[in-house]
Amino acid sequence: MTSTYRAVLLTKKGGPEALELRELPLEPPGPGQVRVRVRATGVGFTDIIMRRGYYPYAPRFPFTPGYEVVGDVEALGPGVTGLRPGQRVAALTVHGGYAEYLTRGAEEFIPVPEGLDDAEVTALILNYVTAYQMIHRVARLQPGQRALVTGAGGGVGTALLQLLRVAGAEVFGVDSAPKAEAVRSQGATFIDYRQGPFDQALRALVPEGVDVAFDGIGGANISLCTRAVRRGGQVVSYGFTSAVGRDGGSDNLGTLSGMLALYVGARLKGRRPAFYGITQLYREDPAPFREDLPRVFQLLAERKVQPLIAHRLPLLSGRAGQELLERGGVRGKIVLLREVPEAA
Known part of the structure; x- marks a missing residue:
């Protein structure tokens, strides 16, 4: 049995060079914990x-880092029931995924x-759970709405x-023109934000406005979304990526203006x-989350959803994945995998 494992550590605030591959001691799971051998994790803007x-x-x-994990149960700590060695499990980890092994409380898997x-x-x-919960738990969208x-x-x-x-x-x-086909392939009407204010383009198609807008960018987008939504409709924000400063820190003023536009302006x-x-x-x-993830598992099994995978990279390639994402133009999800298909 191995006594160490490899993981990508974020050692400090900075650029991709702050991500370093290290060898760490492999500890047994404690009471109520489960150790999994990681099969896959994602690379995201967070x-x-x-x-x-x-x-x-x-x-x-x-x-x-590593916000989400799929892995095989390898060891159970004292008192753990309901899971078995060899079982494939998933968890919303927030951090810890860029590694060969992960140990967390059994309730997380x-x-x-x-x-x-x-x-x-x-x-x-x-x-997909983010998208599912915004649609069904926040907006409570009904069939036929826009x-x-x-x-x-x-x-x-895309989710x-x-x-x-x-x-x-x-x-x-x-979105931008290079992603037009990806948007249209999902059955949506594409609007190019670089061709002018997208609220005007939307109103030209739907004069009364849509029932709900979902925005993860923030900033000026909030006001545009507000104008695109009908009176009495809803603006759902799930992030302020536009408010991250170019120096690597947060643009606090941009975040504040986005929140004001959302909660006051809208x-x-x-x-x-x-x-x-x-x-x-x-x-x-x-x-x-424990209710909704199995629901989207079922939608995947029925092929009612089909995640767009932009890149499949080796498991410990977190730095390369982040560099790809920062360069822009990524269509879909970057995933790090223990076993990467030869065609990837």
């Missing part, structure tokens, strides 16, 4: 925000059905497009504002 030193749920340096692809399952854990999605070609964006289609919505996706114009954060909700009450 990982980059952590590296830049601005994320409220990040641990102190050094730590291993959810069994993964047989026959599902590791990379696609990884995409479901954060991106929805607008900004950043529609990204990981959460929203697919799940909105399953929910019976008419969908409009905003309300003054007769729209209902909502801010969604999957980690905050999960920390307050993990029950909705």
Whole structure:
């Protein structure tokens, strides 16, 4: 039995060079804990925000990034029931995924059905549950309603497009021209934000406005979304990626202006504002996540959703994954895999 394992550690705030491959001692799981051998983890923008030193749920340096994990149960700590060695499981870890092994409380792991692809399952854990909960728990969208999605070609964006289609919505996706086909392939009407204010383009198609807008960018997007939504409709924000400063830190003024536009500006114009954060909700009450992840597993098994996987990289290639994401133009999810298909 091995006594060590390899992991990518984020050693300090900074650029990709702050990610270092280290060898760490492999400890037995404690009471109530489970150790899994990691099969897959994702690379997302939140990982980059952590590296830049601005994320409220990040641990102190050094730590291993990796927001979501799929793995095989290898060892059970004292008192653990309901899981068995060799069982494939998934978890919303927030950090810890860029590693060969991960140990967490047994309650964090959810069994993964047989026959599902590791990379696609990884995409479901954060991106699709985020999208599913915004649609069904926040917006409570009904069949036949209209929805607008900004950043529609990204990981959460494509998840929203697919799940909105399953929910019976008419969908409009905003992004840049290189992602037009990815948006249209999900059954959405494409709007190019570089061709002018997207609220005007949307109103030209739907003069009365959409019922709900989903935005993960923030900044000026909030006001545009507000104008695209009908009076009495809802603006759902799930992030302020535009407010991350170019120096690697947070643009606090940009974040504040986004929150004001959401909670004051939208309300003054007769729209209902909502801010969604999957980690905050999960920390307050993990029950909705434990209910919703199996639901999206079932949708995947039925091929009602099909996650768009942008890159499949080796498991310890977290630095390369973050560099790809920072360069922009990524369509879908970057996944790190213990076993990478030769064609990847």
